Each structure stands twice: as structure tokens, then as C-alpha cells.
Amino acid sequence: xxxxxxxxxxxxxxxxxxxxxxxxxxxxxxxxxxxxxxxxxxxxxxxxxxxxxxxxxxxxxxxxxxxxxxxxxxxxxxxxxxxxxxxxxxxxxxxxxxxxxxxxxxxxxxxxxxxxxxxxxxxxxxxxxxxxxxxxxxxxxxxxxxxxxxxxxxxxxxxxxxxxxxxxxxxxxxxxxxxxxxxxxxxxxxxxxxxxxxxxxxxxxxxxxxxxxxxxxxxxxxxxxxxxxxxxxxxxxxxxxxxxxxxxxxxxxxxxxxxxxxxxxxxxxxxxxxxxxxxxxxxxxxxxxxxxxxxxxxxxxxxxxxxxxxxxxxxxxxxxxxxxxxxxxxxxxxxxxxxxxxxxxxxxxxxxxxxxxxxxxxxxxxxxxxxxxxxxxxxxx
Amino acid sequence: xxxxxxxxxxxxxxxxxxxxxxxxxxxxxxxxxxxxxxxxxxxxxxxxxxxxxxxxxxxxxxxxxxxxxxxxxxxxxxxxxxxxxxxxxxxxxxxxxxxxxxxxxxxxxxxxxxxxxxxxxxxxxxxxxxxxxxxxxxxxxxxxxxxxxxxxxxxxxxxxxxxxxxxxxxxxxxxxxxxxxxxxxxxxxxxxxxxxxxxxxxxxxxxxxxxxxxxxxxxxxxxxxxxxxxxxxxxxxxxxxxxxxxxxxxxxxxxxxxxxxxxxxxxxxxxxxxxxxxxxxxxxxxxxxxxxxxxxxxxxxxxxxxxxxxxxxxxxxxxxxxxxxxxxxxxxxxxxxxxxxxxxxxxxxxxxxxxxxxxxxxxxxxxxxxxxxxxxxxxxx
Numbered sequence: 001x002x003x004x005x006x007x008x009x010x011x012x013x014x015x016x017x018x019x020x021x022x023x024x025x026x027x028x029x030x031x032x033x034x035x036x037x038x039x040x041x042x043x044x045x046x047x048x049x050x051x052x053x054x055x056x057x058x059x060x061x062x063x064x065x066x067x068x069x070x071x072x073x074x075x076x077x078x079x080x081x082x083x084x085x086x087x088x089x090x091x092x093x094x095x096x097x098x099x100x101x102x103x104x105x106x107x108x109x110x111x112x113x114x115x116x117x118x119x120x121x122x123x124x125x126x127x128x129x130x131x132x133x134x135x136x137x138x139x140x141x142x143x144x145x146x147x148x149x150x151x152x153x154x155x156x157x158x159x160x161x162x163x164x165x166x167x168x169x170x171x172x173x174x175x176x177x178x179x180x181x182x183x184x185x186x187x188x189x190x191x192x193x194x195x196x197x198x199x200x201x202x203x204x205x206x207x208x209x210x211x212x213x214x215x216x217x218x219x220x221x222x223x224x225x226x227x228x229x230x231x232x233x234x235x236x237x238x239x240x241x242x243x244x245x246x247x248x249x250x251x252x253x254x255x256x257x258x259x260x261x262x263x264x265x266x267x268x269x270x271x272x273x274x275x276x277x278x279x280x281x282x283x284x285x286x287x288x289x290x291x292x293x294x295x296x297x298x299x300x301x302x303x304x305x306x307x308x309x310x311x312x313x314x315x316x317x318x319x320x321x322x323x324x325x326x327x328x329x330x331x332x333x334x335x336x337x338x339x340x341x342x343x344x345x346x347x348x349x350x351x352x353x354x355x356x357x358x359x360x361x362x363x364x365x366x367x368x369x370x371x372x373x374x375x376x377x378x379x380x381x
Numbered sequence: 382x383x384x385x386x387x388x389x390x391x392x393x394x395x396x397x398x399x400x401x402x403x404x405x406x407x408x409x410x411x412x413x414x415x416x417x418x419x420x421x422x423x424x425x426x427x428x429x430x431x432x433x434x435x436x437x438x439x440x441x442x443x444x445x446x447x448x449x450x451x452x453x454x455x456x457x458x459x460x461x462x463x464x465x466x467x468x469x470x471x472x473x474x475x476x477x478x479x480x481x482x483x484x485x486x487x488x489x490x491x492x493x494x495x496x497x498x499x500x501x502x503x504x505x506x507x508x509x510x511x512x513x514x515x516x517x518x519x520x521x522x523x524x525x526x527x528x529x530x531x532x533x534x535x536x537x538x539x540x541x542x543x544x545x546x547x548x549x550x551x552x553x554x555x556x557x558x559x560x561x562x563x564x565x566x567x568x569x570x571x572x573x574x575x576x577x578x579x580x581x582x583x584x585x586x587x588x589x590x591x592x593x594x595x596x597x598x599x600x601x602x603x604x605x606x607x608x609x610x611x612x613x614x615x616x617x618x619x620x621x622x623x624x625x626x627x628x629x630x631x632x633x634x635x636x637x638x639x640x641x642x643x644x645x646x647x648x649x650x651x652x653x654x655x656x657x658x659x660x661x662x663x664x665x666x667x668x669x670x671x672x673x674x675x676x677x678x679x680x681x682x683x684x685x686x687x688x689x690x691x692x693x694x695x696x697x698x699x700x701x702x703x704x705x706x707x708x709x710x711x712x713x714x715x716x717x718x719x720x721x722x723x724x725x726x727x728x729x730x731x732x733x734x735x736x737x738x739x740x741x742x743x744x745x746x747x748x749x750x751x752x753x754x755x756x757x758x759x760x761x762x
Contacts, residue, residue, distance in 0.1 A: 284581055
């Protein structure tokens with residue numbers, strides 16, 4: 001695969017980063033990161049045919065994903081799968097130049113098999129539908145980029161991994177944080193020894209959920225705030241530590257008994273993780289308040305903070321406590337993270353390489369989620 | 382007690398607060414707080430004789446306390462108790478105009494009984510010595526302002542409460558956060574409904590402890606980072622919630638096995654609290670990294686953050702997530718918190734009122750600490 005556009009690509013990423021008083025240090029660091037992290041420095045060559053994706057489920061997150069693909073040279077929406085073909089289907093088909101013959105329903109999903117313009121699917125469905133539409137896509141020979149959480153149980157995750165392996169297709173879980181420049185910079189700083197040996201973390205993420213949505217039902221959500229938002233800091237910590245947690249404590253709670261939102265799952269869950277090396281984390285997540293995502297990362301020589309960590313835009317990384325000097329925010333609209341993950345998966349397909357966040361990454365999160373729910377005394381399903 | 386100096390006192394406090402773009406809102410709020418919170422609006426009348434304190438233990442924290450008293454009109458250091466009478470004793474006696482006859486050692490401590498210039502003691506000793514020197518002070522008829530943690534077990538706390546009650550003296554635990562303007566402003570905002578119903582908290586505090594100090598020994602510290610620094614966010618949360626936690630989870634860990642610092646206690650402890658109303662907290666503390674103190678406070682209509690929360694200077698309170706608008710930092714040097722708590726206790730003595738943070742406050746923290754250590758599987762002593 002030609003690499004001639006890599007410097008240009010790198011410049012684009014650098015421009016996303018706000019210039020500040022530490023800009024020179026930052027630029028050097030980012031340039032280094034770009035040369036070391038494959039997903040970050042991928043060439044977006046015009047000489048390579050874009051990967052055609054079918055977007056399955058046309059809700060909010062698929063809307064962003066489709067807009068993101070339109071900004072890439074390597075990912076192109078070529079088909080749609082929706083329960084509303086006449087409205088949403090035709091609207092998005094017109095927006096992205098998709099022939100009406102490539103609008104599918106859940107009943108006609110199997111016909112995707114014969115659409116040669118579709119090499120991969122993007123699964124933007126409710127959690128409990130991820131397994132079925134992933135397995136069936138694999139059986140049709142399509143690669144799968146599946147939203148997080150990967151599914152609603154580790155057993156389902158294993159079925160998805162097995163199906164993709166059996167079909168010889170790639171499976172990537174859409175952990176957008178792994179492809180985001182500011183989070184990559186945090187990883188690079190940690191790996192460079194800037195804060196010494198990792199010791200512990202605090203973090204959280206949550207929002208005040210409106211009633212009457214699929215994520216508040218056991219049938220579609222499969223679990224509560226842990227599966228949807230608590231997974232963010234937990235996944236990032238697993239990634240940064242590079243180990244799997246082996247001990248868990250948790251407490252679940254519901255304060256709002258009036259609205260009926262939490263009839264089927266917990267409102268809030270606070271939990272701790274412990275890794276084999278002794279690194280620990282204290283974390284919270286909720287559907288009951290707007291709990292801005294954050295991660296505090298402590299080493300024995302300094303601490304980092306990521307504020308606004310898990311929204312679609314603008315994570316802000318800075319040193320706290322004086323041990324390390326960094327202050328950077330990623331610029332870009334809400335499509336950026338999705339653009340980067342789409343480009344990564346397209347590149348993996350074209351170069352036949354393993355995604356950085358394969359199905360096993362989703363499985364490990366789900367195993368941790370099950371252990372946390374068990375510790376809380378709340379069954380996952 | 383004359384109240385004529387109250388407006389002047391209030392002005393002084395207001396000047397401590399940094400002026401910023403929300404200064405008007407802030408000033409109004411603080412003025413309101415000053416009229417509602419007795420400890421905050423106490424007159425420092427020159428017409429009232431200052432309370433004479435004996436400082437017991439002349440380490441770092443007593444040094445700050447003595448400097449703080451020198452700035453008040455209601456608290457005066459009139460005696461010293463030290464193992465180094467010829468060096469530290471004479472030095473501080475000269476600094477604060479204390480006669481050399483009022484320098485005591487631990488062997489001559491009982492002679493304090495006959496010193497009419499001493500109405501109260503400030504216990505700035507290692508944790509495991511708090512009980513003995515509090516009980517003996519009470520038996521000499523002296524009021525007691527004791528540093529946190531109150532002692533090293535709930536049984537000791539009860540002995541201290543009983544001894545002070547039997548002797549008819551007041552007992553206050555030096556929880557300086559309860560007297561600090563920015564933390565009081567957080568409490569006021571919560572009570573005003575600014576963030577809606579309280580839901581959950583995240584917080585932490587810790588530092589990278591130098592080896593060979595009393596707090597790293599079981600004999601003098603009585604426990605690890607939880608007793609010394611984890612107590613800060615936990616105590617503040619108990620205070621803000623106004624309930625006692627009833628469920629606890631915890632995980633203890635030690636990463637540093639090389640330095641020998643953690644031979645007798647945990648390095649890091651992450652834990653959760655749950656209150657009867659369903660409010661929860663996820664917290665961390667450590668002696669193994671510089672973990673800046675923070676508290677994130679979530680209501681169902683907004684969230685507050687206190688950064689730099691537990692150092693001696695400059696807590697910074699601000700809204701996060703858009704639900705509430707506040708941005709304030711207390712100005713003042715490291716004596717301010719101590720000055721405010723000394724003035725509060727002096728006022729309680731002069732007006733025969735109960736301190737806001739009596740022995741029972743320390744006992745409740747110790748009961749929680751014991752429950753957390755039990756949950757972690759680590760014995761407290």
C-alpha cells in the first residue's frame with residue numbers, strides 16, 4: 001500500500017490540535033506518536049478503492065458514522081439496513097449517493113450477501129441485536145465493525161468472534177477512544193515513562209437518560225449504565241494498563257424511583273478494578289445525572305487528567321499535581337473519532353491486518369462487566 | 382457576646398475570595414452563606430479574652446496551627462508540650478511570647494493542669510497518641526481540639542468522647558474543610574438545590590510518602606492512606622450528604638514492594654460508599670503517588686467539581702457539565718483553614734456551644750474506616 005500521503009495525513013492531524021504555550025513540545029510528541037502508532041499514521045491514499053460499508057440501524061450513532069465516512073477516502077457507505085426504508089432509508093440514500101436498490105430492511109438483510117459494493121457492515125443497533133447482525137454478516141462474508149458494548153454477554157461475544165473467524169472476515173469493536181489523538185498522547189506519555197510507574201486511576205462517565213428509550217430496557221440494553229457508559233473509562237484503563245483486571249468490587253443504586261426509568265436496571269454503579277500488577281481503579285457511571293467523563297491517571301512520578309474524556313468532541317489532557325507538563329485538546333467535530341476508526345478498519349481490510357480493537361477487546365470488557373455486575377449483586381440479564 | 386465586628390469579619394472573608402467574572406453572584410452567595418453558617422460569621426471581638434491553647438507535639442501541622450492562631454483575636458498559644466523543650470520548645474516560646482515555665486515535656490504533661498493560661502489543648506500528635514493526650518487533657522479540665530483522624534479505632538474514639546463528656550470539656554476534631562469558604566459554598570449550592578437531588582460522588586486524595594516517617598508505621602499511624610488522606614473526601618461526602626454510609630466495598634493494593642515503605646500498611650485503597658438514601662461514592666487514596674485531592678458532586682440537575690480540594694490552600698470550585706455556574710477559589714495562605722477552625726472552637730468555648738465537628742464526627746469516620754478496611758480484607762491494626 002503506497003505511503004506517499006502519510007506526511008500530509010500527519011499534518012492534518014496536527015492541525016486538529018490546539019496551539020498553546022506548549023505547542024512545540026506537543027508537536028514533537030505528536031509527530032513521534034504518529035510515526036509509532038500505526039492506526040494514527042495510516043495513509044489515506046486515493047489510489048486504494050474505498051471499503052464499502054452497509055450501515056445497519058440508522059439512529060444517532062450511525063448518522064455520525066455515515067457523516068464521518070463521507071470525510072474519508074477509504075470508507076464509503078454503499079448500503080443501508082433500516083426498519084424505515086421509505087423515510088430514513090431514502091433520505092440517507094440521497095445524501096450519500098446510494099442506489100435505492102441498496103436500501104435493505106431487517107427482513108431483506110440476507111440479500112446483502114449479493115451486493116458486491118458491500119465489503120463490511122457497521123452495526124449501530126441496540127446492544128442486544130449486535131450478536132445476531134454480526135454473526136449473519138460474517139456468514140454473508142462481510143467484515144464487521146460493531147459498536148460497543150460488543151453484545152450483552154460474554155457468551156454472545158464468543159459466538160461473534162467464532163462466526164467471524166469461521167467466515168474469514170475481520171471483526172472490530174468501535175472503541176473510538178483507541179484512535180483519538182489526545183487519548184493516544186496520554187498512552188504515549190505513559191509509555192514514555194513521563195509519570196513513572198502506573199499506580200491507580202479514577203474515572204467516570206454518565207448522563208441523565210430520557211425515559212422511554214431502548215437502552216433503559218433489559219431486552220435491548222441488556223444492562224444499565226455500566227454497559228453503555230461505564231465501559232468507557234474501564235476500557236481505556238484496561239488498554240492503558242495492558243492487563244486484564246482480576247478483582248472487582250461494585251455497588252449499584254437507584255435514587256430515582258419516580259420516573260420509571262430504572263425499572264429494569266440500575267441507575268448508578270460505582271466500582272473498583274484491580275489488575276494483576278496491583279494497579280487499581282475507582283470508577284463511577286450513571287444514567288441519572290450528567291456526569292462528565294473523566295480519567296485521572298496516577299504514576300509514581302506524576303498524574304494526568306483527561307477531562308471531557310468520552311464525549312464525541314474535545315477531550316482535554318493535562319498534567320495535575322505538577323509532575324508532568326502537557327496541556328492539549330483535540331479539535332474537530334463529532335465525526336472525527338468515527339472517521340479515525342473507520343479509516344483504521346478500512347486499512348485493516350485492505351492490508352489484511354488485525355484491528356487494534358478486535359472482538360477479543362469487546363469480550364474482555366464483557367467479562368469484566370459480568371464480574372462487576374456479579375460483585376454488585378445485580379444480574380446482567 | 383458582642384456582634385459589632387461581624388460585618389468587618391465578613392468583609393475580611395470576602396476579600397479572601399478571588400474576584401472573577403462571576404464575582405457579583407459569588408459575593409451575594411457568600412454574603413448569604415456568612416449570615417447562615419455560624420462558624421463562618423463569628424465575630425472576632427477584641428472585647429473577649431482569647432482562649433489559651435497548649436500545642437501538643439510541635440511538628441509541621443502544629444507549626445501551621447500556631448501561626449494561624451497568631452492571626453486570630455480569639456485563639457492564643459500559651460503553652461507547649463514537646464519532646465524537644467530546649468530546641469523546638471524555646472524556639473516557639475520566643476516566637477509566640479510564651480514563658481519558658483509553660484514549656485512542658487511528655488513527662489511533665491500533667492503539670493498543665495495548674496496552668497490557668499491554658500484552657501484548651503491542640504493535639505497535633507501522631508494518630509495513635511491522640512486518645513491518650515485527649516483523655517488526659519480532659520481529665521485536667523482542658524478543652525480539646527484534636528487533629529484527624531481522631532484516633533486509630535472506634536473504641537478509642539468512644540473513650541475520648543466519654544472522657545470529655547465526663548470532664549465537662551468540649552471536644553472538636555480539626556476537620557478544617559468544614560470551616561473553609563469554598564467548601565462551604567459547595568455545601569450552600571447543594572442545599573439551595575442548584576444541582577438538584579444529590580446522586581453520587583467521585584473523589585480522591587493522596588501523596589507520595591517519603592520513607593521513615595511515623596505515618597507509615599502501624600504503631601503510630603494505625604492504618605494507611607485511608608486514615609490519613611482518604612478520610613478527606615469521605616468525611617466531606619458524609620458531611621454533604623448528611624447521612625452515615627451503610628454499605629462499603631474496597632480493594633487495597635501495594636505496588637511498591639522495593640522501598641520498604643509499605644511493610645505495615647497498604648499503599649493504595651480504592652473504595653465505594655453507599656448511603657441509606659441510595660447516594661453512592663467511588664473514592665481513592667494513596668501514599669504511593671501525588672494524587673491531587675478532588676471531589677466531583679453529581680445531582681440530577683448538575684455537577685460540581687472541587688479541584689485541589691484538600692491541600693492547605695486554594696480549593697477551586699466550579700460547575701462541570703453545564704448544569705450550574707460557579708467558579709471560585711479561596712485565596713489565603715496555608716494558615717487560613719486552621720485560623721477558621723481555631724476561631725470556631727474558641728467561639729464554642731466562649732459561648733458554650735457544640736462544635737460543628739465534635740468527637741462524634743470523628744467517631745463516625747472511624748466506624749466507616751473500620752468498615753472499609755474490613756471490606757478490603759485488611760485489618761486496621
